[in-house]
Structures are given as structure tokens and as C-alpha cells.
Amino acid sequence: MGQDEGVREEDAELIAAVHAAQEGDECAFRTVYRAVQPRLLCYVRTLVGEPDAQDVTSEAWLQIARDLERFSGNAIRFRGWAARTARNRALDHLRMRDRRPAIGGDERELADKPADMDTAREALEALGTGRTLRLIAQLPQDQAEAVVLRVVVGLDAKSAAEVLGKRPGAVRTAAHWGLRTLAELLNVEGAG
Template sequence: MSRGPEPEPRPGRHAGAGPAEQPDQEFLAALEAAQAGQDWAVAVLFRRHNPRLLRYLRAQAPEVAEDLASEVWMAMARQLVGFEGDERAFRAWMFTIARRRVIQHWRQKGRRRTSPAPNEVFFDRAAPDDPSTEGLQALSAQDAVAALAAHLPPDQVEVVLLRVVAGLSVEEVAEMVGKSPGAVRVTQHRALRRLAEHFSPEAVTG
């Protein structure tokens, strides 16, 4: 909140870190118009990205998720004119800011300093944490996110949410959380295994 700026990479640098995506003309057109301050274009960006953003924030800081989302958008607004990159880079940028806000939030609350996902948050939720016995069709996206987050330690939650909800690559997540890609993969493997055991305890071997 009060720290000085850190020289971090520009969003565009992330391009190519993950699976190749078609340059999305709709996104690029909307980005350009949004950079010129056109509301319709901002709305396009909002609709494309706020659902995942809010999903992430609701999992990480449910009581202030909407507030944090607004702050993320405003932070992006202040830098939007200077943004260069594709939609993937845009997303990475957005979640980098979002993650910071989550960390700041918990830091201000005097809780975890490095792990922004206190488990009690999830345990407090009336989440259907056992989808194996329920109709998955009825599982809302947010409930699914909660189910993913409910049974993991914070470091694994973070990686899983950034990969599943934010849609970031291992490399992007690694850069964001300050770990090596290999370390992220280890965390991710642990998380997947743990989740599989939870969702299908009888079927997971080993």
C-alpha cells in the first residue's frame, strides 16, 4: 500500500509463456478503444475478465471481493494507456494486481503475511465440498472454486486458483509468486493429487 514501485516486467512480456492463443481481434479492438477512454470498450474488457477476477477474489478474500475487484479495475485504469500486450498478458497483469491486493488485505488484517488464503475462510463457507455425491451440473462456478480451495494449504490454493481461475501458465504463476517454475509444478502436483484423493478417494491409486 505504501511501498514504492517495483520495477516489474511489463505485461506484454508474458506473451508466449503459455499455450499460443490466437490474437483476438475483438480484444485488441476493445483494448485500443478502452485506452482512448471509450466506455463501451471498457465494458467489453470488464465482461471478459471480471467474472474470473471476482471468482478469484471471492475465494481469496470473500468479504471484500467486490471492493478489491473495483480497486483492481481502477489500478488498471490508471495504467491502461501504457499497456501493451495481448489478452493473455492483460489477464496476467490483472491477476498480478489482484493477488497483490489480496495479500495487502490480509496483511492489513494482521493475518497471514504470505499466504492470502486462510483456510478458515473456506471452512466457513457452506461450500459443497463433496461434489462426488452431488450433481456437478448444479455446481456453480464459485462453488467449484471453493471446492478446489477448501482442502488445500494456502500455497497450493494460490497455485491452483491462478492456474484454474486466472488461467495462467506455470511460468506466469512462477513469476507472479516469486518461485521457480519447477517449484510451482511441485506445488501443483501436490494439489492435484490431494484434490483427486478428496473428490475420488476410492479411485486414486498410490
């Protein structure tokens, strides 16, 4: 079985679980959560940083559960919808955090820190590593979000653009430059 066939099978299983969860099947909702959560959490880390990512992602899942019955579309649209929900929760969190007095340091710098990835294949292999997150954190925010949405979350350019409120071409360009920068960072790291 080729990679495209595996992706299509994964998408078919995801959307079947989404439909069952919409009908109230709790086991199906757990399946949806397990299929989407790791990638969603990585995306949220690019927005808010490590200390708050779990909480923000949990808030996003509460919103997803509340609004699930209104969702319609395929697996890619679901991943995009979930990412957009998580992004909205993350931006709300950042706005609230900026209103609170800073204790110890300037927390806004975390908002500019993305995660870390090399090429698409290496990024998925290194998804859970701190090294990958440190590399993505070095990218400009727009590139980091584009890379994570395209490579980790698995969205196409159109779906990622909807999440970010940008044109698909802008997302493709940001992802291209982000992956290129990550490749350079890996080369520098490997030479050091």
C-alpha cells in the same frame, strides 16, 4: 473449431478490447471487465475469502483502470497483469485486516483458505459453485493460488510465476499437487 482455436479467438478479442480501452473506449473496457472479472474474482476469493472478495476485486479494477494505458503485451500477459494487481490489493487488504482488532473470530484463517477445483475441466464447469470453493479452500495457499491462476484465470506457468514471484517450475509443481489433492478430495466426497 477446436478448443485451442476458441482460446486464441478469445485472446484476440480480449487484447483488441484492451487496446480500444487504452484509447478511451468505455464499451471496450466493459468487454475487458466481463472477460476477466469472473476468473479474477475467483482468484481473489482464494486469497481473502468470500466476505471481502468483491471489495478487493473492485479496488483492483480501479487500479487496473488507472494503469491501463501503461500496459503492453498479449492477452495472457494482460490476465497475468490483472491477477498481479488483484493479488497486490488482496495482500494489502490482508495486512490492513491483520492490524485491526479481530471481532468475533480470527480472520487470519481466511487468508489461508483457497478456493476449490478438481481437474481443469471440472474446475471450470464448477467455477461458480460453493462446493468448488470449499474444496479449493482445503488446499495449502501456494497450491490454491497456483491452481486458480493456471486453471481458472488461464495463465501459463511463466505468467503465474510472475504473479506469485516464484519460478515456473514451482508453480507447475504446486498446481500439479493441488489438482491431485482436489481429485482425492472429490473421490472422498463421492464415496461419502
